[in-house]
Amino acid sequence: MTLIDLGELRDEPGREAPPPRPPRAVGRPLRVALAFAFLLATVAAAAPVPVRAAYVVPARLGAEVFLGDGRFYVVEPVEGEPQGTVEVRAYALPGWAPADTAPPTPLWRTRVVATGRFWQVETGPGTVLFSMAGERDNGQTVALDAGTGRERWRQPGHPWFDPGGILLLHSSGEQGGFVRSVDPASGRALWSVPTTGEGATYAVRDGAVERIVLTPAKGRVEVRDPRSGAVVHAADLRLGELPGNWHTVVAHDLLLVVRPAVGMVTAYGMDGLRRRWEARLPQLDHVDECGELLCGSQGIDRLNAFDPATGALRWTGDRWFGVLSARGGRLLAIMPGGGGERLGVLDAATGREVADLGVWQPMPWYADDRLITVRPAVAGGGLVVAELDVAGGRVRVLDVLRDASGDCRSHADAVTCRLRTGEFGVWRYRG
8 A cells, every 4th residue: 555645745846755744733923925925936936837827816804716717706795885795806817927926907897796605606608607505595696797797697596507508507495496407698498397305416427417317205206308308207216105214316327216224225227217226235324426336435434335237235445435536447535534534545446445645625626627635734834735646546746835824726727725815826737
């Protein structure tokens, strides 16, 4: 087993990790004058072929930053305006030319009345969609024009922007909800289907929604086409007669009905909703895809992998809670821990632990994104930025951000974190 830990990493991005030591607390005084000066000096030091580009983005307390489609967006409360009014500013991501001393100039800025906290951004042709979490409902989506920032429309629900151009809005709750297909430019509903409290699940392949599955507590289960909303398959699986609580998962062209209380998983084929197999796994909590297999978690320290074709158990692994990513025949597994999550690489075929990557703070990833993560730097404060190589079973250190304090996000080759000054830093890293 390869053990990689970065507990004693200093300002040497790209070096091999030393032997592991327990992480110490972060909080030493900063010894640099200005965050911006540090960023410029680091970029200049990378010449003649820069390995990163950087900006410092002005922001006040309470602001948040989102990344998407070659841009970053600052969402900031507006003082002196009615409660919930925020300003949204759009910036282009920094290029690879050396940065100048001027602060970045917004492409546009607009004001939006928010019904809740902004938590996600989706981008599509000519449109930027912001999701807002609701306190009493399932939240709202507001659509802004990508070129001007002008608000085009807003509707209840959270979006899924399909690469093929389909925009789906989904709302759920105890009183029911809906799934609807929406024209991104106007917000006009192309079709809409009500859902029960169980809501809807998407069957996704390569980022595209292939089927929508509606699983009511009673009555027939429906498989619908995402383009027309038409019913493709339907069957009464008698889910209302199952004892105890249950939930559904769509994975590997299967509808999985998971019953944690009895440790049972029943698989139905998406084509016709015919029963394929049933498996017993004691103390089962959840099931999801993990590469070519299905993985079921039992508590916080046991992982079972089984064959999606037959339900046969392939292997059992201790210590691990779940799987975050699958690449090159290996799995990125996670185990909860203090100060972050302990990550490890498992062989997908056997469950054997290939590498212990240490404790990191994972960020949300898109399916094909680089797996970029951060952790507190032990010496000197700040954050270590690294890329996880799952297939290779190793960590590649990209940077040490001395003035970064947290609130990090990543997308494609970009990372943004809050600085100790309250502003945000935005960095891009070459592959």
